[in-house]
Amino acid sequence: MKESPLITLATDFGYNDPYVGVLKGVLYSHLKNPGIVDITHNLPVFRPDLALPFLLDSLPWFPADSYHLVIVDPGVGSERQGILMRGFFGWIVLPDNGLPQQLLKWLGPLEAYLLNKSSFPEGNSSPTFQARDFFAPALIRLIQGTPILDFSSPIRAEQLKTIPEQSSGNCLVWNTDHFGNILLGYHVQKNPAEVNILLGREKIPFVGRYQDIRPGELGVLVNSSRWLEIFSREDSAANRLNVKIGDRIPVGIVGGEGRYL
Amino acid sequence: MKESPLITLATDFGYNDPYVGVLKGVLYSHLKNPGIVDITHNLPVFRPDLALPFLLDSLPWFPADSYHLVIVDPGVGSERQGILMRGFFGWIVLPDNGLPQQLLKWLGPLEAYLLNKSSFPEGNSSPTFQARDFFAPALIRLIQGTPILDFSSPIRAEQLKTIPEQSSGNCLVWNTDHFGNILLGYHVQKNPAEVNILLGREKIPFVGRYQDIRPGELGVLVNSSRWLEIFSREDSAANRLNVKIGDRIPVGIVGGEGRYL
Amino acid sequence: MKESPLITLATDFGYNDPYVGVLKGVLYSHLKNPGIVDITHNLPVFRPDLALPFLLDSLPWFPADSYHLVIVDPGVGSERQGILMRGFFGWIVLPDNGLPQQLLKWLGPLEAYLLNKSSFPEGNSSPTFQARDFFAPALIRLIQGTPILDFSSPIRAEQLKTIPEQSSGNCLVWNTDHFGNILLGYHVQKNPAEVNILLGREKIPFVGRYQDIRPGELGVLVNSSRWLEIFSREDSAANRLNVKIGDRIPVGIVGGEGRYL
Numbered sequence: 001m002k003e004s005p006l007i008t009l010a011t012d013f014g015y016n017d018p019y020v021g022v023l024k025g026v027l028y029s030h031l032k033n034p035g036i037v038d039i040t041h042n043l044p045v046f047r048p049d050l051a052l053p054f055l056l057d058s059l060p061w062f063p064a065d066s067y068h069l070v071i072v073d074p075g076v077g078s079e080r081q082g083i084l085m086r087g088f089f090g091w092i093v094l095p096d097n098g099l100p101q102q103l104l105k106w107l108g109p110l111e112a113y114l115l116n117k118s119s120f121p122e123g124n125s126s127p128t129f130q131a132r133d134f135f136a137p138a139l140i141r142l143i144q145g146t147p148i149l150d151f152s153s154p155i156r157a158e159q160l161k162t163i164p165e166q167s168s169g170n171c172l173v174w175n176t177d178h179f180g181n182i183l184l185g186y187h188v189q190k191n192p193a194e195v196n197i198l199l200g201r202e203k204i205p206f207v208g209r210y211q212d213i214r215p216g217e218l219g220v221l222v223n224s225s226r227w228l229e230i231f232s233r234e235d236s237a238a239n240r241l242n243v244k245i246g247d248r249i250p251v252g253i254v255g256g257e258g259r260y261l
Numbered sequence: 262m263k264e265s266p267l268i269t270l271a272t273d274f275g276y277n278d279p280y281v282g283v284l285k286g287v288l289y290s291h292l293k294n295p296g297i298v299d300i301t302h303n304l305p306v307f308r309p310d311l312a313l314p315f316l317l318d319s320l321p322w323f324p325a326d327s328y329h330l331v332i333v334d335p336g337v338g339s340e341r342q343g344i345l346m347r348g349f350f351g352w353i354v355l356p357d358n359g360l361p362q363q364l365l366k367w368l369g370p371l372e373a374y375l376l377n378k379s380s381f382p383e384g385n386s387s388p389t390f391q392a393r394d395f396f397a398p399a400l401i402r403l404i405q406g407t408p409i410l411d412f413s414s415p416i417r418a419e420q421l422k423t424i425p426e427q428s429s430g431n432c433l434v435w436n437t438d439h440f441g442n443i444l445l446g447y448h449v450q451k452n453p454a455e456v457n458i459l460l461g462r463e464k465i466p467f468v469g470r471y472q473d474i475r476p477g478e479l480g481v482l483v484n485s486s487r488w489l490e491i492f493s494r495e496d497s498a499a500n501r502l503n504v505k506i507g508d509r510i511p512v513g514i515v516g517g518e519g520r521y522l
Numbered sequence: 523m524k525e526s527p528l529i530t531l532a533t534d535f536g537y538n539d540p541y542v543g544v545l546k547g548v549l550y551s552h553l554k555n556p557g558i559v560d561i562t563h564n565l566p567v568f569r570p571d572l573a574l575p576f577l578l579d580s581l582p583w584f585p586a587d588s589y590h591l592v593i594v595d596p597g598v599g600s601e602r603q604g605i606l607m608r609g610f611f612g613w614i615v616l617p618d619n620g621l622p623q624q625l626l627k628w629l630g631p632l633e634a635y636l637l638n639k640s641s642f643p644e645g646n647s648s649p650t651f652q653a654r655d656f657f658a659p660a661l662i663r664l665i666q667g668t669p670i671l672d673f674s675s676p677i678r679a680e681q682l683k684t685i686p687e688q689s690s691g692n693c694l695v696w697n698t699d700h701f702g703n704i705l706l707g708y709h710v711q712k713n714p715a716e717v718n719i720l721l722g723r724e725k726i727p728f729v730g731r732y733q734d735i736r737p738g739e740l741g742v743l744v745n746s747s748r749w750l751e752i753f754s755r756e757d758s759a760a761n762r763l764n765v766k767i768g769d770r771i772p773v774g775i776v777g778g779e780g781r782y783l
Contacts, residue, residue, distance in 0.1 A: 006550055008543065014439025015276060015537060018318045021269065021300030025322035028267055028296065035550065036298075037558075039543030045440060046495050057540045061547035061654070074495050077470035127470040128442075129485035132322070178536025179567060181650075209599035209649040224651035234568050234596050275700025276537060279579045282530065282561030286583035289528055289557065297559075306701060307756050335756050338731035388731040389703075390746035393583070 001144045003032045006063055010039040010054060011071040011131065012046070022132055023069070030140045037062075044245050048072040048097035049163045053174045053185065053261060055099075056106060057225045059089035066090040069131070069139055073097060077127045082115035082134055083160070084142065084152050093139045095130075098163035106259075112160065113152035120151070171228065171251040172261050173243055180236020182243050184228040184251060185261030192256030195220050195228060197249065199241070204230060262405045264293045267324055271300040271315060272332040272392065273307070283393055284330070291401045298323075305506055309333040309358035310424045314435045314446065314522060316360075317367060318486045320350040327351040330392070330400055334358060338388045343376035343395055344421070345403065345413050354400045356391075359424035367520075373421065374413035381412070432489065432512040433522050434504055441497020443504050445489040445512060446522030453517030456481050456489065458510065460502070465491060523666045525554045528585055532561040532576060533593040533653065534568070544654055545591070552662045559584075566767055570594040570619035571685045575696045575707065575783060577621075578628060579747045581611040588612040591653070591661055595619060599649045604637035604656055605682070606664065606674050615661045617652075620685035628781075634682065635674035642673070693750065693773040694783050695765055702758020704765050706750040706773060707783030714778030717742050717750065719771065721763070726752060 007027060013019040020041050027034050039058050044050040051072050059068065066089060073080075073095045081096040085103060087110040094100060096114075104110055115138050117124045123134025141151055172185035195206040197220055204218045213219040215233045218240065223229040228251065230237045238244065268288060274280040281302050288295050300319050305311040312333050320329065327350060334341075334356045342357040346364060348371040355361060357375075365371055376399050378385045384395025402412055433446035456467040458481055465479045474480040476494045479501065484490040489512065491498045499505065529549060535541040542563050549556050561580050566572040573594050581590065588611060595602075595617045603618040607625060609632040616622060618636075626632055637660050639646045645656025663673055694707035717728040719742055726740045735741040737755045740762065745751040750773065752759045760766065 004555065008547070010543070012439070016301060016303040017436065017438045018300055018315045019438075021271070021298060021319050022322045024298045025269070025319060025324075025327075028298065028327075029322065029324050033265065033296075035555075037543060037546045037550065039540055040538060042538040054540045058543050058547060061544045061551065063547075063551050066547075066550075075472075078472045126485045127482060128490065133485060175539065177539045177541075178534070211597075211600045221649060224648045224655060229650065273700070277562060277564040278697065278699045279561055279576045280699075282532070282559060282580050283583045285559045286530070286580060286585075286588075289559065289588075290583065290585050294526065294557075336733075339733045387746045388743060389751065394746060 001032055004035060005031060005143045006035045006037065006066045007139070008037045008039050008058070008062060008066060008068045009041070010043055010051065010058070010068070011041045012043040013041045013071070013131075015041055019129070019131070022129075023136055026132055026136045027140065031143055043072050046072070046074040047246065048074070048095075048099045049102070050174050050245065051099055052102045052106065053183070053187075053227070055103065056187070062089065064088060064090055067139055067143060068092040069135060070094040070099065071131045071135060072099070073130065076130050080161070082117070082138060083155070084113040084115060084138065084148070086111040091139075091142060093135050093142075095135070096161045098161050101157065101160040101162050104157050104160070112155050112157070113148060114155040114159075115152045170248045173245055173247045173249060174261060176238035176243060176245055180232065180238045180240075181223075182230040182237050182241065183223075184230065184249065186228045186251065186253065186258050187261070188222045188226045188228065188256065188258040190257040191222055192253045192258070194254040196252035196254070197230065262293055265296060266292060266404045267296045267298065267327045268400070269298045269300050269319070269323060269327060269329045270302070271304055271312065271319070271329070272302045273304040274302045274332070274392075276302055280390070280392070283390075284397055287393055287397045288401065292404055304333050307333070307335040308507065309335070309356075309360045310363070311435050311506065312360055313363045313367065314444070314448075314488070316364065317448070323350065325349060325351055328400055328404060329353040330396060331355040331360065332392045332396060333360070334391065337391050341422070343378070343399060344416070345374040345376060345399065345409070347372040352400075352403060354396050354403075356396070357422045359422050362418065362421040362423050365418050365421070373416050373418070374409060375416040375420075376413045431509045434506055434508045434510060435522060437499035437504060437506055441493065441499045441501075442484075443491040443498050443502065444484075445491065445510065447489045447512065447514065447519050448522070449483045449487045449489065449517065449519040451518040452483055453514045453519070455515040457513035457515070458491065523554055526557060527553060527665050528557045528559065528588045529661070530559045530561050530580070530584060530588060530590045531563070532565055532573065532580070532590070533563045534565040535563045535593070535653075537563055541651070541653070544651075545658055548654055548658045549662065553665055565594050568594070568596040569768065570596070570617075570621045571624070572696050572767065573621055574624045574628065575705070575749070577625065578709070581629075584611065586610060586612055589661055589665060590614040591657060592616040592621065593653045593657060594621070595652065598652050602683070604639070604660060605677070606635040606637060606660065606670070608633040613661075613664060615657050615664075617657070618683045620683050623679065623682040623684050626679050626682070634677050634679070635670060636677040636681075637674045692770045695767055695769045695771060696783060698760035698765060698767055702754065702760040702762075703745075704752040704759050704763065705745075706752065706771065708750045708773065708775065708780050709783070710744045710748045710750065710778065710780040712779040713744055714775045714780070716776040718774035718776070719752065
């Protein structure tokens with residue numbers, strides 16, 4: 001068994017219920033001295049498509065031999081499958097909810113395995129808490145050193161569930177953060193020359209940092225994780241513009257290089 | 262002193278204040294390499310009776326030698342006592358707020374001890390933060406290996422504070438979870454043949470799993486922790502039915518075996 | 523490198539975004555077996571002045587060789603500086619947002635150092651996430667054992683940014699806690715003989731503990747962390763009085779000794 005494994009949790013379980021604590025209890029009960037880090041438990045509920053940017057932002061900052069449990073699972077209790085993937089970030093265990101397919105597209109070739117349900121009979125029959133009964137046990141078996149092919153089989157990219165791609169020019173709001181910043185689903189590889197977002201007849205200025213704008217006014221910039229971000233300095237842009245997670249905003253991007261969620 | 266003890270925290274302190282951090286500081290200051298797990302800090306405020314199902318769901322999943330600090334304490338600063346209990350779950354420290362009595366009823370014979378207030382003079386005089394000044398120090402003394410009878414005395418079940426029992430047929434809503442599922446205070450040992458919950462003139466279908474119902478419709482099932490749970494698939498049942506924690510709902514249960522909170 | 527350092531985090535990042543998880547990833551990636559404790563991530567947004575009492579309450583309860591990362595940073599991406607301080611609490615890293623100056627005033631003479639921006643080129647160019655790119659790396663370098671003067675220079679108290687002092691007689695509401703208690707910015711060294719807070723024509727009784735008041739009625743006391751606190755027993759005083767964080771309340775204090783925030 002690997003000692004002191006680092007495990008991250010990202011779920012849509014929230015902070016009010018016993019679910020997260022129970023998950024940690026299961027991990028502590030079967031592993032030696034695990035380090036457990038909460039990425040967040042407020043992933044958008046029932047929206048696995050919106051979990052991708054949270055992972056893109058987080059995974060690169062953890063040790064390369066980490067274990068990640070990512071649960072947004074509207075299909076809990078159904079026939080949907082469980083997936084295990086390996087890449088630069090270590091290992092990730094998650095339902096086949098579209099996210100594994102997206103991770104392949106964004107993070108390049110990754111090993112992918114289909115969890116054998118027959119190896120986890122209790123998980124199979126669990127109607128509402130398969131994170132506890134199926135996904136955590138799979139992660140535990142991996143960390144305990146059980147050979148992967150004893151409880152999973154290789155799966156090809158085209159066998160994974162897909163989520164429809166967004167058409168460009170229309171940016172998905174994947175998060176409105178604690179400060180009211182609006183995170184747009186355009187990931188910048190090379191800075192654009194201009195970004196055109198209209199507010200009525202006014203164009204929101206495209207700037208380099210928050211201080212280029214007066215307090216209370218709106219701006220758009222490329223943030224430290226390379227996403228386009230609309231902000232209102234020391235104020236909530238999401239409230240001012242009445243924007244919420246899952247909305248789409250018309251954005252004109254001139255020059256540079258990047259990728260739409 | 263026991264090294265690397267696993268300690269869980271379940272409180273009604275919330276996440277906005279310094280209280281939880283301070284508790285952890287106290288534990289880190291006096292223990293060697295503790296592992297600390299938050300079960301939740303959003304237990305219903307001032308409602309120790311509603312903390313029981315959170316514990317019933319959580320305790321079995323932790324290592325058998327864990328230490329649990331459970332603080333819902335409307336009596337902070339009063340004459341109410343502090344209790345120490347031992348069982349299959351390890352140790353638990355908590356105020357005598359009705360919860361120790363309930364734990365005895367639900368988890369069978371447990372050792373129970375009354376904390377000597379004279380052993381914790383600072384805790385005694387603390388007006389508003391006895392978790393920091395009384396309960397955490399008691400847990401620390403236990404983990405440090407101080408003989409139990411040096412700071413506590415055995416107490417009999419009938420000496421513990423009681424909470425009135427609920428009459429059957431009327432289910433307490435002990436939680437509305439992050440997904441809007443309504444957790445009912447009926448714990449199933451053997452599945453009922455039928456569950457009758459009326460919504461106006463319509464009966465909510467009693468099913469086996471979420472997918473037995475179309476998205477947006479209501480159902481009731483036995484969840485993975487064996488509670489009756491009303492759900493609206495990929496939607497909030499609590500919002501739809503305008504139900505909140507502490508409400509009571511008439512439920513007709515036909516056959517099977519179970520127990521009311 | 524120091525092994526198993528204890529690191530606390532206090533930020534205004536909230537719990538919904540990847541920011542806190544990423545910070546922890548950075549710490550785990552560069553340190554050996556760190557213990558990481560969240561004090562809170564709901565410090566009042568953009569209000570470094572209100573973070574002081576959270577620190578005054580928390581720092582004394584942690585081991586004396588702890589490391590504290592405290593980020594409330596409306597100046598992220600600007601020219602404001604980064605500060606490192608040492609005292610009875612161990613080390614603290616934070617922006618020069620007024621809080622370092624306040625810590626000096628409240629916690630007596632502390633060593634203070636100005637972080638050299640040239641030692642952290644990536645932090646310098648990070649527009650929106652300098653906690654990840656500047657402050658956490660500074661803390662890591664310290665824990666790794668890099669000599670302090672390799673990446674910082676001593677700074678005198680009068681060079682630190684100041685926050686205007688409050689005039690006495692008018693108490694800042696620095697927190698309304700999870701229970702609805704109103705935490706007032708008057709820290710008691712010696713109990714006052716009387717505290718006069720008027721509600722219309724009625725005086726709120728000044729008492730010793732919650733139970734001196736009937737449930738649902740208002741009182742004011744000196745709490746376990748020595749702050750004046752207005753409470754409504756088993757109810758929310760903040761809701762009843764419609765008070766929120768940052769408000770000021772006229773308070774007459776007779777006798778005793780204490781200090782205004």
